[in-house]
Amino acid sequence: MTNETMTPLLEKYATQIETVLSKYPPDRKQSAVLPLLYLAQREYGYCTPEAIREVAEIAGVEPTEVDAVVGFYTLFYDHPVGKHVVQVCNDLPCALRGSDQFLEHACQKLGLDKHQVEHGGATTADGEFTLESVVCLAACDKAPLLQIDLEYFERLTPEEFDRLIEEYRKK
Ligand code: FES
Known part of the structure; x- marks a missing residue:
């Protein structure tokens, strides 16, 4: 060159x-x-x-x-995102295992609007987290599950979600 x-x-x-x-x-x-x-x-x-x-x-x-x-590719972004990107699968198989309520909790915990999260994602005011509702993360039997950055966390409870967020906040 x-x-x-x-x-x-x-x-x-x-x-x-x-x-x-x-x-x-x-x-x-x-x-x-x-x-x-x-x-x-x-x-x-x-x-x-x-x-x-x-x-x-x-x-x-x-x-x-x-x-x-x-x-x-869903892991490339053409718009600004938070330091950590949290993707919660809310496709039908996961919804049958409670992912919708789980997503609702995630929105509350992060202070984000669920409608926005479901339509392209939303980012916390401090720029730490972007939360997205996505389809099929290929672990349908392990809902509620999410991917933070490139790491998977499966069969989560709301309490475990809260702990994860606090853990990632320190990274
Ligand atoms: S439908 Fe949620 S991981 Fe497949």
């Missing part, structure tokens, strides 16, 4: 990006979009339009293609 094409991500993570790109043939750089997005999201907090342009440039694809990847 020449200096003309240096992006902030490239400047800061040159070695990591080189390592990522070295895993793919030079004519298949587009395969690196996912790990590059992961790096970008960690750096910026979410996949900002600038981050999407940077990743596109590094991977040699169009920004719209990177944008489509961000839109497809």
Whole structure:
């Protein structure tokens, strides 16, 4: 890469990006979009339009293609989110095991509006937590369950939820 094409991500993570790109043939750089997005999201907090342009440039694809990847994967965000993202499954099998009441408790505990949580998610005023209601986390028999960042917690009680939140608040 020449200096003309240096992006902030490239400047800061040159070695990591080189390592990522070295895993793919030079004519298949587009395969690196996912790990590059992961790096970008960690750096910026979410996949900002600038981050999407940077990743596109590094991977040699169009920004719209990177944008489509961000839109497809639920763990990439195209909007600001809290420091910790809490996803509660409230799909039918989990609802039959009490996830709706559990979600209601989670909203109360975090002081968030359930309607908002169910329609794209909501973030606490202190920016610590984003709560989202999602469909199927692939552990349908273990509801109520949630995912915080990349960790799963299953068969939870409201009390356990409260404890988890306090634990993550300290992280
Ligand atoms: S329906 Fe909730 S984990 Fe599958």
